[in-house]
Amino acid sequence: MRNLIWSATLATGALVALSTHLVRADEELKIGVVAAESGSFVSAGNTIVAAANLATKQINEAGGIKIGGKTYKIKLYIRDNRTDVNVTIAAARELVDDIGVKAIWGTETHDFSVSMAKITAAAKVLQFSGNSSLGAVLDDKSVAPGGWLHYTFQTEPQEWQRSGSTAKGVLTLLTPLMPHPPKHSIVFVGNDATGQYLSSHYVKALEAEGQQVDLVKYPPDTTDFSPLLTRIKGMNPDIVHFWYNGDSTLTAFPQALKLDVAPAYFLFGVDPGIYQERQLKSDKPVALSCVPVCWGAAPNPAVQDYFKKYFELGAAKGPQSSVSLLYYDYFFMYAKALEEVGSLDNPDAVVDAILKMKYQGVVSPVPLTFNPHHQVTFATEVSAVQPGTSDQFKAAVEQPPAAPPPGDPGG
C-alpha cells in the first residue's frame, strides 16, 4: 500500500513537472509601459496603457513572437508615473534595473520621455515615445551608436510635418465653406512648454499657406476664456485655430460660439466622436483634427476596426483616445524586428532592423518608416463639420510637406 502511495505521488510530481515545463515552453518578453494613470495627464496616459494592452493581447493570441527558435509571449509591466517626472524616473529605473525589460513605451510628455531616455540608453533598452517635441533633441549625434538617444524612437511625426499636414487640411476644408478666402488666422494656444513648441511650427505652416497669423496665448489652466475670446473678436480674424490642448479647446469653443468670435473655427485634438457626443453645433464652418486619426470619423476600415477593438477592451471614449495610435503599431514593428534579428540580446541590431523596416500599420495608409533621426512620418486627419450639424463630417488627409516651411528650423 505504501509503495502504491509513493508511486502515485511520484507520478503526480512528474505530471506537474511536465506540465510546468510545457507551460514554460513559451518564454516571456518583458516590456515596460510608463504612463500617467493618475494626475493631470491621465487622459493621455490611459490611452498608452490601453494601446499596449490591445497590441499585447493581439500578439499573444496570434501565437506570440518567434525569436531564434523560441516563442515569446509579451508580458507587460505597467507603471503609473502619476504625472510626476520623479516617479517616471523611478519607474524607468525599476523596469530597467530590477525587472529587466527589453523595451519601454511612454511617456506622454517630452520632459518625462527625455528623462527616461537617460536611463534606457545606458541599459540599451529601446524606448518608443509619442512626443513630436523630441525633434528638438534627436539629431545626428544623439541617435548615433553610443549616443544618448540611440535606442529612442519618436512615434509621432516631426512637428513641422504635422503642422504642415494639418494647416493644409484645415484650409482645404474650410475655404469652400466661407464667403471669402480666409486671410487672417489667429492661433489660440496654452502657454506651456508644449504649446509654445507646437504653435511655433503651426504659425509657420499657416504663413506658408498665405495666412497672416497672430498668436494669442492663454494660461494653461484657464476655464473662463470669455475675456480672451472677446479680445480675439476685436482683432477681426477669419479663422480662430484652437491649438494643441483638446480639453481646453472643448472648454473654450462653446464660449467662442456664444460670443460669435469668428466666421470659422479649427479645433485641434477634438475628435468628431466627441463633437457628436457633446452635441456641439455651429452655424459657422468648423474643422476638427485628431492626434493623429479620429475614432469618430475613421478615415479607413483599418482605423475603424482598431477603435472598435480598442473600446471593446474598456478604454474610455475621450478627446485623446486617438493618441493611442501613436503607440500601437510600434509593438508590431518591434516584434517584427526581433524576429528578423533572431535574438533578444542584440538591441543594436534591433535598432538597425527598425530603421530599415517598412511596416504597414493602422495609423497610416502609407507604410511606416523611421528616418535617420528615429522619427516616423504620417499624415494628420482633418474633418470639416457640416454647418448646423453635430454628426455630418467630411474628412481630408493631406500628406505632410516634403520640407519645413520658410522660417521653420525643422526638428
Added chain:
Amino acid sequence: MQIFIQQLVNSLSVASVTILIGIGITLIFGLAGIVNFAHGEFLMVGGMITWFLVNSGVNFFVALAGAMIFVGALGFVAERGLFRFTLDRPMNGFIMSIGLSVILQHLVIRVFNEVQKTIPDPVGKVWLIGGVDVIAMRAIVVGLTAVVVAITYFGISRSRYGMALRASIADPDTAALMGIPVRRYVTGVFVYGSVLAGLGGALMIALFPITPFTGSVVIIRGFAVSLIGGLGNVGGAVVGGLILGLVDGLSAGYGLPEWTDAYALVVMIVILIVRPQGLLGGTLGPRATG
C-alpha cells in the same frame, strides 16, 4: 467701446463663481478655523454629481439642489470624521486636506473616469443688449451668487445663529459657558461652506466643462479672494472676487493675455502687504477651537 463693455460684463461672470468659492473658504477658514485645501475638490464633486444627474435625465436645477445636498453631506462626514480631530492643530488639518483632495480626485476618476465632463447649457440663450453679448446662463449665475451673498451676509450679521457664531469666534470658551454649542457651530459652518461648493460646482459645469482636476485650479483663486477681502468676511469675499474678476477680464483684454493669472495674484500680494488683514478686515484665520 463695445469690446470694453463686453469685457466688463465678462468680468462680472468671471467674478461670480470665484465669489461663491471664496465665500465657502472664507467661512470655513476664517470662522471655523479649518484650512480645507480640498474645498476645490468639493466643488468638483458638486459638478460631477450635477453632470451625473443631468445625464440621467434630471432637470438641471433639480440636479443643482442634489449636488448641494450631496456635497453638504460630504462636508459633514469630512468635518466629523477628519477635521474635528485637527481643530487644535490647524496645520495637521491643512496637510490632511491636501491628502483628501488627492483621494477625492482619484475616487472621481475611479467612479466616473478621467474624461472631461460637460452638460448642455441649461438655458442656451444669448441676449444682445446694446451690441454686447450677454449669455443668459451667466446672468443667472450672477443673480444666484447675489442671492447667496445676501442670505449669507444677513445670516451672519443679523440672525441669532450668526450672532452666536460670531461669539464663538471671538471667545469660544465664554461662548461655550453661555451655552452655545461651539463645536456644532463649527460643523454647521463647514457644512454650509460645503453646500456652497456644491452650488459652485453645479453652476460651474453649467458654464464650462470640468475634469477631476478642476478643483486644484480654482482653490488658489478661492483662497486669494478670501484673503484679499478679509478672512471670515462675506462682504470681503465679494469685493475680493470682483477685484480678481475685473483684473482678469481687463488684463486678458488689454494686457499680455498669457499673464492673466499672474496679474490677479500680483494684486493679491500687493493688497496683503498693504493690508494684511484684508481689505474689509477679518479674523486671524486658523486658531485652536476649544
